Amino acid sequence: MAAASAASAASAAETPATPATPATPETAETPATATAAEPKVVLSARGITKNYGGVRALKGVDFDIREGKVTTLFGENGAGKSTLMKIMSGVERASGGKLVLDGREVHFASTRQAEDAGVAIIHQELNLAPNMTVRDNIFLGRELRTRAGGIDYAKEAQIVGDLMRRLEGDIKPTALVADLRLGQQQIVEIAGALLNQAKVLIMDEPTSALSAPEVEVLFRVINELTGDGVAVVYISHHLEEALHITDHAVVFRDGELVAQAPAEAISLSWVIRQMAGRAVDEASRLAPGVTGAELLSVHDAVVPDPLTSGRNVVDGVSLGVRAGELVCVYGLMGAGRTELLEAVAGRMPMTSGRVALAGRDLTRASIRERIDQGLCLGPEHRQRDGLVQTLSIGRNMVLASISAFTKGGFLQRRAEAQRVKRGQAQTVIKMGSAKDLIGSLSGGNQQKVVVSKVLLTEPKVLILDEPTRGIDVGAKAEIFRLLAEQAAAGLGILYVTSEIGEALQYSHRIIVMSRGRIVRQFDSGRATREEVMVASGENTAVLAEAENGDSQ
Amino acid sequence: MSLTINDKAAAATAAEPAGGRARRRPNLGELLIEGRSLIALVLIIVLFTALAPDQYLTVDSLIVMTRHVAINAIIALGMLLVILTGGIDLSVGSTVGLSGVVAGGLLQGLHLSWADVTVYPALWVVIVVAIAIGTLVGWCNGVLVTRFKVAPFVATLGMMYVARGAAMLLSDGKTFSQLAGQPELGNQGFRGIGLGEFPPKEWLGHGIPTGIWVMVAVGLIAYVLLGRTPFGRWLYAVGGNARAAELSGVPVKKVETRVYVLCGFASAVVGLIIASELSAAAPQTGESYELNAIAAVVIGGAALSGGRGTVRGTLIGAFVIGFLSDGLVIVGVSEFWQRVIKGLVIIAAVALDQLQQGLKRRPAAPADPGKRPSAPEA
Secondary structure, eight states, X not given: OHHHHHHHHHHHHHOOOOTXXXXXXXXXXXXXXXXXXXXXXXXXXXXXXXXXXXXXXXXXXXXXXXXXXXXXXEOOTTSSHHHHHHXXXXXXXXXXXXXXXXXXXXXXXXXXXXXXXXXEEEOSSOXXXXXXXXXXXXTTTSOOBOTTSSBOHHHHHHHHHHHHHHTTOOOOTTSBGGGSOHHHHHHHHHHHHHHTTOSEEEEESTTTTOOHHHHHXXXXXXXHHHHTTOEEEEEOSOHHHHXXXXXXXXXXXXXXEEEEEEGGGOOHHHHHHHHHOSOOOXXXXXXXXXXXXXXXXXXXXXXXXXXXXXXXXXXXXXXXXXXXXXXXXXXXXXXXXXXXXXXXXXXXXXXXXXXEETTEEOTTOOHHHHHHHTEEEEOSOIIIIIOOXXXXXXXXXXXXXXXXXXXXXXXXXXXXXXXXXXXXXXXXXXOSOTTSBGXXXXXXXXXXXXXXXXXXXXXXXXXXXXXXXXXXXXXXXXXXXXXXXXXXXXXXXXXXESOHHHHHHSOSEEEEEETTEXXXXXXXXXXXXXXXXXXXXXXXXXXXXXXXXXXX | OOOOOOHHHHHHOSSSOSOOSOOOOOOHHHHHHHTHHHHHHHHHHHHHHHHSXXXXXXXXXXXXXXXXXXXXXXXXXXXXXXHHTTOOOTTHHXXXXXXXXHHHHHHHOEEETTTTEEEOXXXXXXXXXXXXXXXXXXXXXXXXXXXXXXXXXXXXXXXXXXXXXXXXHHHTTOOEEOOSOOGGGTOOOTTHHHHOEESXXXXXXXXXXXXXXXXXXXXXXXXXXXXXXXXXXHHHHHHHOHHHHHHTTOOHHHHHHHHHHHHHHHHHHHHHHHHHXXXXXXXXXXXXXXXXXXXXXXXXXXXXXXXOOOHHHHHHHHHHXXXXXXXXXXXXXXXXXXXXXXXXXXXXXHHHHHHHHHHHHGGGOSOOGGGSSSOSOO
């Protein structure tokens, strides 16, 4: 337990970072706990801010990346880690503040510029052309030329071969990327960064889709890179894994850097405490509702991975939602939450298991039949799955309930207009005319249109996937208030969120999923941030450690 | 068109009543672009009237030109349905030829070799069978696209050859002529499909041929179908975002199949009209009609990516093409130049459309995390 006490000392010394006084690169090299042997800072951010419309994603962050070290970013979804990394790698532009590379201020207008300066990012979604070979992907846009002006394939293949040997990847330069496993594809991306002699390599959730042996290989590669002096920035929701590889841990919360400490001084429980920050405001928690009979029941649902045969993204999940109940499914990315909801809504096929609504079996029902029975899904990506961009606000709103205003095969315009009005009033959508294109609305109001569309089908059970993704705080609160109202009116509500705060505040029950299974259920009234966070990781030993840490 | 919304302020204050903001008034430039195809049509009429005052803007000439327009417009309306779902149908021209040949062949008599008799079906049977064959071609397109996941371009390109080949096979490459029928066989009246006139010529001095009335009827049906029925609504939704439509319970595959069926139906109707007008059915009839139909739809402001397009626009598009082509013929522009000019008009239409879409997108630009490709955090 010595580690825990050291950690609390460290956190007391270092929180919070002060955005008001941006330090110069020189002074940045000597933070509070720095020793004489502190390695050189390669890239640093000073007072970086970023606004998305009304949302302040970063509130003035100072951040250093050191040569030959693995810096790990911890934080909940929306804490600002990925946003900062996108700014530092040229994917996005900061609203304020500056970036300093090797003592000189830099502006990255594109990822290409950042790469040329030696800063490369590897995203969660890999950026490779699957129809091309490993060699062609690595050299894409910077092909080697022969004297005649053609591409020097032999030289390229030789260089790729050398890179692969260095990365211990047994990958042929002429292999098609589509034929590679995900872990191998990641190696290809890293090889591309190395080719460009990256000084800083940023990895955003690199292990979320990797198998355990692939993670091991990745970690060996990372160790080798840092040995060569490359600075690695690592973001992962798998805390234990991240702690294992890190040299320097940095914790973000609500757009600010709240704590940092060297790996030797911290433990998992320290990280979790710093991430969670505050306890849940008890007064704002949803009051326990009056729950009725079970409306939705899912029994032993199994959904196969559409991309990898033999793997199940949902692996034997059973759950029930009762009338008047707000049930939240929490889990990390890739836990199978979205797939579970889509299977329940009829979008993804289940290989086994049953879905029933109010006692009626819907396992083989079409989406239409499920909607008619009172089961409707508001999907995660409102642009991709939720809204039709070429239709007006009003027509998007009533798209799922057209039959309700069809008489004798014809649409009843007046009845439709009334429905739109009702939907707008119910979800408090700010709009000019219902005839305007959906794109004229803000993200929050677009999301309300999605919710409204689902509500207008007069469902018994409402299913929502990330109903507050990418919208501002005001709209979030409004949507949850609406959901609470609907629950109080007797609907069953099942929703997915990535934000623990939301889960704790706006639900009666929290179901935590990990790797396709339900790992724990909480009565929200009693759960804490730490408990939920720990449960979403897959290791139960971690749970024990965190609980010990808390009892200190 | 779309109004500007101050989303930050709107989202922050919950209780403020909606609808307080005024609609932005479109400026002159936007109006010109919005009504470009209609303006183009007026310009065409004015131009050719000036160039050939005695020949262009006369009642007879207008009726002839409109008859030509009708042929293209009926196909274009079928094409519009397909394009609204994001598809395309290249087989319409071949379907025109095939259904004409089927009708011609049946009117000439169906020889049953096993009984050694020649059967002359009644006129209504001829019409039903010819239209059924065209519809069948459309159904094949639909099944290929939805069930076998063949890209619409490829599926209908294939069916274009198949249907054309079938027309050649049925007619042995020859033209069926003299389709007027004989009283003793009871299959008269085919010529009325294209050449019949209402009101009769004696009443007003000018009769309007059936083909034009068919265009009017098909236009009205398409208008009601798109604007007033669930099917029409589904169609726009599927073309705009098939995934969202599917999740909203729209039977996406059924909609996609049906638009090809309807497009085949429209083409078959045109096949009958042409065969009737000419009193002859050649297997080559309808070649390159698919391109004229697509051009009409595109000039009418529809997006080839789907989800956007109107019946009114498509009809105007068909008139632009028809009145332009006939005008060029009347003033004696060479066949070669006619093609160049038609091509330029199509390109201009689409270029202006892009400009218009750009104008529409601008007001919706205020920063919004949800609309960006990358949200602050995944």
